Amino acid sequence: MISTGISGLDEMLGSGIPEGSKVLYSLEPGVDGQLFMISTLSCALAKKQSCLVVLPNTTVDAFRNDVQAMYGPRPDLAMAPVTFFDAIDWERILKSSRSPEGRARELQARIRKLCRQHDVDIIFVYFDLLNEEFGTDAAAVIFISVQEMERKNGITLIIEHLNLEGPDLPEHFIRDMKFDLVLAIRSSFRPFPQFNYFTLVHTSWADLPVRSVPFIIGEGRIIPYIPRIVVTGPASSGKSTFVLNAADEGHSVDRKAQEGGMTTVALDFGWIRWKDFDITLYGTPGQERFDSLLPSYLGHAMGALLIIDATNADQLPRARLLSDMIARRRIPFAVVVNKNDLTGTLDPELIRRVLAISNEVPLYQISATRKTDVNFVLESLVDSITQFRY
Amino acid sequence: MYTYKSGIAQIDEKTGGFDAGTNILILGPPMSAADQLAYALTKPIPGEYAIVLSTNERAAEVVDAFKVAGADKRFTGVIDAITKSSTPGITDTTRLMFVSSPTDLTGIGIKFSNMVECIFEGDFADGETGLFPPPIRFCVNSISTLLMYRRLEVLYQFLHVLTAKLKKIEGVGVYLLNNESFDDKTLSLIKQLMNCVIEVKIEQNVNMMRIRGLPGMQGDWMKFSVSKGQVTILP
Numbered sequence: 001m002i003s004t005g006i007s008g009l010d011e012m013l014g015s016g017i018p019e020g021s022k023v024l025y026s027l028e029p030g031v032d033g034q035l036f037m038i039s040t041l042s043c044a045l046a047k048k049q050s051c052l053v054v055l056p057n058t059t060v061d062a063f064r065n066d067v068q069a070m071y072g073p074r075p076d077l078a079m080a081p082v083t084f085f086d087a088i089d090w091e092r093i094l095k096s097s098r099s100p101e102g103r104a105r106e107l108q109a110r111i112r113k114l115c116r117q118h119d120v121d122i123i124f125v126y127f128d129l130l131n132e133e134f135g136t137d138a139a140a141v142i143f144i145s146v147q148e149m150e151r152k153n154g155i156t157l158i159i160e161h162l163n164l165e166g167p168d169l170p171e172h173f174i175r176d177m178k179f180d181l182v183l184a185i186r187s188s189f190r191p192f193p194q195f196n197y198f199t200l201v202h203t204s205w206a207d208l209p210v211r212s213v214p215f216i217i218g219e220g221r222i223i224p225y226i227p228r229i230v231v232t233g234p235a236s237s238g239k240s241t242f243v244l245n246a247a248d249e250g251h252s253v254d255r256k257a258q259e260g261g262m263t264t265v266a267l268d269f270g271w272i273r274w275k276d277f278d279i280t281l282y283g284t285p286g287q288e289r290f291d292s293l294l295p296s297y298l299g300h301a302m303g304a305l306l307i308i309d310a311t312n313a314d315q316l317p318r319a320r321l322l323s324d325m326i327a328r329r330r331i332p333f334a335v336v337v338n339k340n341d342l343t344g345t346l347d348p349e350l351i352r353r354v355l356a357i358s359n360e361v362p363l364y365q366i367s368a369t370r371k372t373d374v375n376f377v378l379e380s381l382v383d384s385i386t387q388f389r390y
Numbered sequence: 391m392y393t394y395k396s397g398i399a400q401i402d403e404k405t406g407g408f409d410a411g412t413n414i415l416i417l418g419p420p421m422s423a424a425d426q427l428a429y430a431l432t433k434p435i436p437g438e439y440a441i442v443l444s445t446n447e448r449a450a451e452v453v454d455a456f457k458v459a460g461a462d463k464r465f466t467g468v469i470d471a472i473t474k475s476s477t478p479g480i481t482d483t484t485r486l487m488f489v490s491s492p493t494d495l496t497g498i499g500i501k502f503s504n505m506v507e508c509i510f511e512g513d514f515a516d517g518e519t520g521l522f523p524p525p526i527r528f529c530v531n532s533i534s535t536l537l538m539y540r541r542l543e544v545l546y547q548f549l550h551v552l553t554a555k556l557k558k559i560e561g562v563g564v565y566l567l568n569n570e571s572f573d574d575k576t577l578s579l580i581k582q583l584m585n586c587v588i589e590v591k592i593e594q595n596v597n598m599m600r601i602r603g604l605p606g607m608q609g610d611w612m613k614f615s616v617s618k619g620q621v622t623i624l625p
Contacts, residue, residue: 027496029551030503034496058490062478066490066497069481087491128496132544162496164547187503 002049002122002156005039008213008224008276009198013181014206019121020154021180021204022144024173026163031196033185035222037160038067041124045082049121052083052114054143056090056129072220083118085111090129104134108142115150123147127161136169140177170201180204186212211386214302216278226279226385229378230297231268232322233307234315235286238338242307242368243270243283246378274375277382288318294325303385304333305377306355310345310365316354323355332384334362336377341367392525394438394562396431398614398621405606408586410525410560413553415581417569418590423597425531426616427590428566432529433461433619439509440527441467441502445492445535448473452531453486459619464515469501471535484508485515493539495548502528502552506559526561533580534568546579553583596624 001016010016017023017040027033044051055063063086089110096106107130114120123143130139140159147155163169163184173179182201197214216225231239247270268283282297284290298304304326308319326333337351348363357363362380366373395407408414414431418424433456434440440461444452449470456466467485471492474480480488487505489497508514509524530536536545549565556563565584569577581587586603597614601607613624 029495029499029548030555032500032504034500057493059475059478062474062490065478065481126496129493132541160496162499164495164544164551 002040003043003047004036005043006036006222006224006276009183009200009222011276012200012208012211012213013203017156017158017181018205019156020147021156022147022178023156023158023181024170024179024183025158025160026170026173026182026184026201027160028163028184028186031185031187032217033196033198034160035217035220036183036185036198037124037126037158039222040158041082041122044122050081050083050119052085052111052118052120052123054085054111054123054125054130056085056087057126058087060084060086081118083114083120085114094133100134100138104138104142108146111143112146112149115146115155120150120155122156122158125157125159127159131161136172137177140173144177174202178204209387212388213277213386224277226277226302226382228280228282228297228301229381229385230282230284230294230301230304230326231307232284232294232297232304232326233286233336233338234309234312234318234322237286237307237309237312237315237319238368239283239286239307240268242305242336242338242374242377243268243281245368245371245374246270246281247272272378274378274382279378279382291321291325294322298326298329298331301329301331302388303331303381304329305336305381306333307336307338307368308351310337310339311342313346316346316351320355323357327357332381332388334364334377334381334384336368337363337365338368340365341369392521392523392560394525394527395435396621397433397435397619398623400612400623401601401604401607405604408562408604410562411557412586413556413563413565413584414586414588415584416564416566416588416590417577418566419570419592420568422590422592423614423616424568424590425566426619427588427599427614427621428529428531428564429455429459430616430619430621431564432527433459434465434525434527436462437521438525438527439465439467439514440529441469441505443469443471443498443502443528443530445471445530446532449486449488456619461619467505467509467514469498469505471498484513491539492535495540495544499548499551502555506555510559523560526556526559527564528556528561529564530566532566532568534566534571537567537572537576542576542579546583549580549583 001018003010003016025036041051093103093107097103125143143157147157170182170184174182181203184199184201186197188195197212199212213224215222231243233239270281272279284294284297306323309315364377368374392410393407395402416424416428432440442452449468452468453463457463470488474488474490482488487501489501553563588599588601590599598611599614600609600611602609615622615624
């Protein structure tokens, strides 16, 4: 298996990309997604795989400098033997023949020769100019045919392409060119400006759901990222306990309440690095006087958890109010029935009825004091978030 | 919604300026004042930012031109598609970013997004004015160069994305195109992406312009001159 260099993505793919695959990284214009290709290249080189990089629009020096400037030093890329076909080689091909067919033949022969000479395992292609010169299909066929001719070596083909044509293009690669993995790297202005995410559009070797995962670039790598999960619920339902038990690092702002117990006076924060995801949890205060703040917390949230106390039926009307507020945001959410380890807990069907939630909204009966329960809820919510269509 | 002043009294008085999200095509022959007009319309006034995608001169030259025009260079960013081909080791700063060549549409798109993001996050310059969304003037200095390297259909799609993005961030775009080097099909296709077209011509050594698509302007030819970033309509 070939690693993408993003462990969260590798895990979704079932430990990486099978050798011999055809892969498309489809970049929406303006999205800083070049690191996907570079991460995969870097990982392949670290594993001593022989790589050919086809970059017709730049020179080797400019490419190495760009990689270092954008994403920090990549010793694998600087030290390992990589075979390049760059802008200078491309100029030679353009001069070699007057007809596009002749140039395509020349390019194919050149790529094949390089693959044989260097016993290439993976071809990385920056597709943009080739697509323009030969057309999408003809340009792809040049490399697919090399892959087939040199099949005994099981060469993997990875293409990075600037997608100016919209969603039809990835579909074309899947349907007509039988690509094995198509990853679309996109951006959106929702839930906030410059929101980047990648969508796992297709995998041929496993029947995986279409998933969209937000990401940020930090420390020279892609970090799958969930910027905000709101944890809300009536007072004393166990939100702070949930956030603190979920988090690697957390900050509770509980203070002693007039009634004698502890209560949250601002927001609880929790930061989690979970399965390569960076997740931030926002635990809201439960009292009604803070309700005016809730829409703004939910405004940029990607998911929400409504925590209720399984032993306290009096909280249900208030929980219904909060549930309605969340539902209006149309984001993935789940109801977490906490304190389920105590006696006298409410019937889940009754809770569903009072909250007026359908069976599509998950309802978990847990104890927030148990980290395994908390992790299970988070895992399920992250799963829903990554399958949500933005 | 924010309105971008053109800096030309006669136009601003009649129209109030350009609405946020306006994309302006400047069509002019070589050796005319079309490029100076483009820079004059892109020059940021206090509280605004400017981003220039330079496909035909180095970043330093663009910055100098804006300095001469009286722009505050702290609020001017350049995406330079020229320098890197001769100086591969050159590195980006917040306000000066480099792409390998005008063919590199992927790089241009990314650098544009990065610069806009930097402005939105308030990391672009000291003395941010706090307007949100931050007013951004964007200039491509020229589409003609891009058309020399890339096919019309590809460039059309790319500009379609770019102009849409500019509308989304409520900026204003100024795109320069040499109308003598390209056929009518090319000009008409590029015009489709724009809300406003300014045509420039030279008659008897005098620059003339007419504006189409800007409500309040008649579309008559007007004599003009540009000096130190200031456009003057001549009688």
